[in-house]
Amino acid sequence: MLESTEMLLCAEDLGTVPPVCRKVLSEYGIPGNDVQRWTKDWDVRHDFLDPHEYRSISVSMLSTHDSTNWPAWWEYEAGTVDEDLFRRKCIEHGIDLNRVKPELFDDELSRHGRLRWKDTISSRELLTTILQKPPGEVWDILHLYKNSFHEKEKLWKRLGFSGEIKEKANREMIRRALGVTLKPDLFIASTS
Numbered sequence: 314m315l316e317s318t319e320m321l322l323c324a325e326d327l328g329t330v331p332p333v334c335r336k337v338l339s340e341y342g343i344p345g346n347d348v349q350r351w352t353k354d355w356d357v358r359h360d361f362l363d364p365h366e367y368r369s370i371s372v373s374m375l376s377t378h379d380s381t382n383w384p385a386w387w388e389y390e391a392g393t394v395d396e397d398l399f400r401r402k403c404i405e406h407g408i409d410l411n412r413v414k415p416e417l418f419d420d421e422l423s424r425h426g427r428l429r430w431k432d433t434i435s436s437r438e439l440l441t442t443i444l445q446k447p448p449g450e451v452w453d454i455l456h457l458y459k460n461s462f463h464e465k466e467k468l469w470k471r472l473g474f475s476g477e478i479k480e481k482a483n484r485e486m487i488r489r490a491l492g493v494t495l496k497p498d499l500f501i502a503s504t505s
Contacts, residue, residue, distance in 0.1 A: 323372055327351075339370065347371040349494040350386055359459040360467050364493055373494045375487075383490055384482035392464040393427035394457050402454050408444055416443050422480075430462045 324338050326345035338345050347367045354360055367373055375383040381390060403410040414428070417440070422429035434440055437455050441448050448455060469478050472489040479486065 327377060335368070339368070342370060344368075344370045344372050346377070347373045347494075348377060348380070349373070349375050349383075349490060350380075350391070353460065355456075355460055361471050363471075375490055375494055383487060387465070387482040387486065388480060389425050390427055391468065392461055392466075393423070393429045394461050396423075396426045396428050399428055399454075399457070402451075402457070406444070406446060406451055406454070408446065408451075413443055430458070434458070434462065 322343050324334075324343050324345045326334055326338065327348065335345065345368065349361070352362050352367060352373075354362060364373070376386065380386070400410055402408075403413070417431060417434055418428040419431045434443075437448065437458065440455065440458055441451060444451055444454065465478055468490075472486065472493060474486075474489070
């Protein structure tokens, strides 16, 4: 394929991507997609990557053609868990959703099928106590928690803001998100 066209190929490596995929793309010099909301360390820091940690060969973006735009993501999805997914996880683990939901999630900030964690759920120990399950049994729920709890706060800091977080996206937030995502210092260096 690389020898058949002069067009720049770009892989749509989104969703659940096996590690070998990124290795092959790198070997062939084919850029993939680094979407800001998903370009995170999901397993250790549970935080957004610094732009210098993005792949050197990638197309960085705030959204894709089949995801919500960045302002909608910020207002309705950031820092939340999909309610249907959480319901399925509760069923899998024999947890009564109606019992744990009011203890875990902020009713006022949960909307559009998204559940926002209460600020008081500040540790995995507290979460497992409320779930009444040992950590090893609910590792998947813990993973959801670690990657979504205070997600807005983490990105707010990454964007260089301080003070109270704004729930509604504004022009300055989008400008800063684009500035971080587009790696401006790397872009300027490559065009001079």
